[in-house]
Amino acid sequence: MQALSSFLLLALLLSSSPLLANKQIKLTSLDWPPYSGPTLPEKGASVAVVKAAFEASGYQVQVDFFPWERAVALAKDPNKGYAGYFPEYYAQELEADCVFSEPIGTSPLGFAQHKQAPVTWIGLDDLSTLKIGVVSGYVNEAEFDKRVAAGKQPVEAVTGDDQNLKKVGVKRLPLAVIDKHVMNYLLNNDPSLDSFKANIEFNGKLLEDKKLHVCFRKGPQSAEYSKALADGLKKIDIEAITKKHFQ
Known part of the structure; x- marks a missing residue:
């Protein structure tokens, strides 16, 4: 029993x-x-x-x-x-x-930038003359996305963060929206970014800690x-x- x-x-x-x-x-x-x-x-x-x-x-x-x-x-x-x-x-x-x-x-969301051409900004109005890289279909920061939808913020859309990093690395774009951890991972692990790595850094001001x-x-x-x-x-x-x- x-x-x-x-x-x-x-x-x-x-x-x-x-x-x-x-x-x-x-x-x-x-x-x-x-x-x-x-x-x-x-x-x-x-x-x-x-x-x-x-x-x-x-x-x-x-x-x-x-x-x-x-x-x-x-x-x-x-x-x-x-x-x-x-x-x-x-x-x-x-x-x-x-x-x-x-x-x-x-997710610490901000911008990738070229080390030799850092961008200083206080508010989103300061970015309105710059074409910024984004990834198609991604939600970014709410006010930033509203400005994009209203035509107040020029952007260039791609299908992946790696593409934007390459454009920033050769100064085709001054900034690209990206998560800080994603940027660091890609720069340290994606061989296609090896020749760009030394030129890229994370901008000192966050869009938002999402x-x-x-x-x-x-x-x-x-x-x-x-x-x-x-x-x-x-x-x-x-x-x-x-x-x-x-x-």
């Missing part, structure tokens, strides 16, 4: 273990090192945080990687099986489609997923998980 009781207790414990959870969620992401990417350790800092938080709430997570605009489109399509995408900056215009999660980390989120597609389970992630985030140390990816 004692052996049977022990067996039943063990079975109960195992059935409640997150490792054996049968709840699953599929998300999309992009190759945006060091935050996310299929070849990164733990698939990147943001992926490591999201997986740890969901697992703490009893979910198994599958993350599939695509170019950014495709990652967003797939996550928004209810027929593709994805519950959302990440990492995303908050933007009011995205609330029509997104239930934003609690923050899964932060919060990163999961955007859950609005639907019957979005509130459940958002709560599960929020509960899991309370059980993990986000800073400890992400710190090793930024070294």
Whole structure:
């Protein structure tokens, strides 16, 4: 009888273990090192945080990687099986489609610049005569994006941060919007940027220290997923998980 009781207790414990959870969620992401990417350790800092938080709430997570605009489109399509995408900056215009999660980390957003041609600015008006590099489909800082939409800020869009860094490195662009950790990672790990690395630095003034989120597609389970992630985030140390990816 004692052996049977022990067996039943063990079975109960195992059935409640997150490792054996049968709840699953599929998300999309992009190759945006060091935050996310299929070849990164733990698939990147943001992926490591999201997986740890969901697992703490009893979910198994599958993350599939695509170019950014495709990652967003797939996550928004209810027929593709994805519950959302990440990492995303908050933007009011995205609330029509997104239930934003609690923050899964932060992103120091600013500008890459050429070391021999640093740009000093106080407000966004000071940048209005400069053509600035951006990545197509990315949310930037809210007021900056409003100025771009209103035609008050000239920009040149590309499909990846590496392209903008090359343009800054040869002074084709004075500035390019980029996350500081992304810039440092690319300059130190992308061989195609080796000849530009010595010329590029991060501008001393941030656009914004952005919060990163999961955007859950609005639907019957979005509130459940958002709560599960929020509960899991309370059980993990986000800073400890992400710190090793930024070294």
